[in-house]
Amino acid sequence: MKTYKIIGLMSGTSLDGLDLAYCHIWEKKGTWQFEIKETKSIKYSTEMLNTLKNAIDLSAEKLIEIHNTYGTWLGEQVLTFVNDYSLVVDYIASHGHTTHHRPEMGLTFQVGSGQHLANACGIKVICDFRTNDLALGGQGAPLVPIGDSIFFSQYDFCLNLGGISNISFDVKGKRIAYDIGLANMILNYITRKVDIEYDEDGKLARKGKINKTMLERLNGLEYYLLPHPKSIGYEWFLAEVVPIVEDTKDTLENLLHTSIHHICDKVAQQIQLNFKHNNQELLVTGGGALNSFLTETLQAKLGETTNVVVPEKIIIEFKEALVFALMGVLRVEQLTNVLSSVTGAKKDSSSGVLFIPN
Known part of the structure; x- marks a missing residue:
């Protein structure tokens, strides 16, 4: 099986910034292996931090605007990372940033539009890992x-x-x-x-x-x-x-x-x-x-x-970004990447949506 060259992106609820992990992931004798090749953490500016923290109170129109602009910003950070380290990349696997999570209402939302991200960096993107699990009656979390x-x-x-x-x-x-x-x-x-x-x-x-x-x-x-x-x-x-x-x-x-x-x-x-x-x-x-x-x-x-x-x-710092890279690989392989035993969904699933750059 091929070695996947994939960048995992993670922004967590602590709002300390964006983690990028360039990983090589491959399967050997039925066991998945990994190597984290390059990493980068980007602290949020005060403006970005406040925007994400207060997104919960935005109107639908403003939330979608942030979804798109943040997706473009993610793509720009990826492009800089790729160019700085001369990386060869097959896919980006992006968690986005969770602004709303109400599983009891069947609702979760991560800003960071996959299409805007893909267009900004020119690389295929897999994101939106949580929605399918909620559609199957699960919590959409945890995914790691x-x-x-x-x-x-x-x-x-x-x-x-x-x-x-x-x-x-x-x-x-x-x-x-x-x-x-x-x-x-x-x-x-x-x-x-x-x-x-x-x-x-x-x-x-x-x-x-x-x-x-x-x-x-x-x-x-x-x-x-x-x-x-x-x-x-x-x-x-x-x-x-x-x-x-x-x-x-x-x-x-x-x-x-x-x-x-x-x-x-x-x-x-x-x-x-x-x-x-x-x-x-x-x-x-x-x-x-x-x-x-x-x-x-x-x-x-x-x-x-x-x-x-x-x-x-x-x-310590990049495990979550690594795991989202793995989830992206499993999605491409159409293998289970969300466990119903964890989320309470009706069944395991291979979740995530693929976006092709234009």
């Missing part, structure tokens, strides 16, 4: 577990700490995954109130103390009682979490410290509920894996039975 299952199956659990925390693991040969709850979304919301982009390495949080009232309110959120499959989006954060943060009059350090204990409480709870064996391994990726106070707090809560594994930085 297909990559966990194919590329990282040696770990007992795979935890991603992006804007939202989500986890995946095998139960009786089937992949199970769901959004646990909060991660960087709350941390970044708190720091951006004082014009700090994020709490680097958890240095501010480390200085704080737990605010018991805030912790009890966060831990008591109704979402945590729901059975999986389940997923959350920015709407939930605005409605349920922001009021708790705004009601809590405390120092920046204490707000961050409390939030990290909440994040780790909920992750540890899920690991303990699904305990497999002593010395089990939990792979941690996403921006939260770079926060040593967070990973140390999580390890302390899990104790000696579970080893928190923080991989090399390229996997």
Whole structure:
């Protein structure tokens, strides 16, 4: 089988920017292999960040306008990346940026028009990976577990700490995954109130103390009682979490410290509920894996039975972009890339829409 040369694009709910990963992906003796050849992260300008963050409140006309202009911008970033590294590329696999996610209404929307993206860079684009799963009765999320299952199956659990925390693991040969709850979304919301982009390495949080009232309110959120499959989006954060943060009059350090204990409480709870064996391994990726106070707090809560594994930085930062590259390859091959055991859909699917440049 050929080696696919494909760029995965990922913009997550933490709104820290666009990740690009140029990957070679191939199948050998029935097993998919990968190599991440080149990467790039592009921070959003203040204007772009605010545009994406506030897209939830836009009219339909303005939302479609952003969908198209953001798609063109993505294509321009891809073209620069390709030219800077003289890359040979078969496809772009783009997640887009989620502005609306209401699976209970059968609704999800990722801005970043595939046709505009393809036209701007001159390369075939596969995107819109979530809509088909919703049409099949699923949550349309999480999607990364297909990559966990194919590329990282040696770990007992795979935890991603992006804007939202989500986890995946095998139960009786089937992949199970769901959004646990909060991660960087709350941390970044708190720091951006004082014009700090994020709490680097958890240095501010480390200085704080737990605010018991805030912790009890966060831990008591109704979402945590729901059975999986389940997923959350920015709407939930605005409605349920922001009021708790705004009601809590405390120092920046204490707000961050409390939030990290909440994040780790909920992750540890899920690991303990699904305990497999002593010395089990939990792979941690996403921006939260770079926060040593967070990973140390999580390890302390899990104790000696579970080893928190923080991989090399390229996997921490670009695993999601890699997985979307894989999803693009699987779509081209017409193989399953969205798991019904994860999303709750009627059946597995090969999802994503192909756009040809004009």
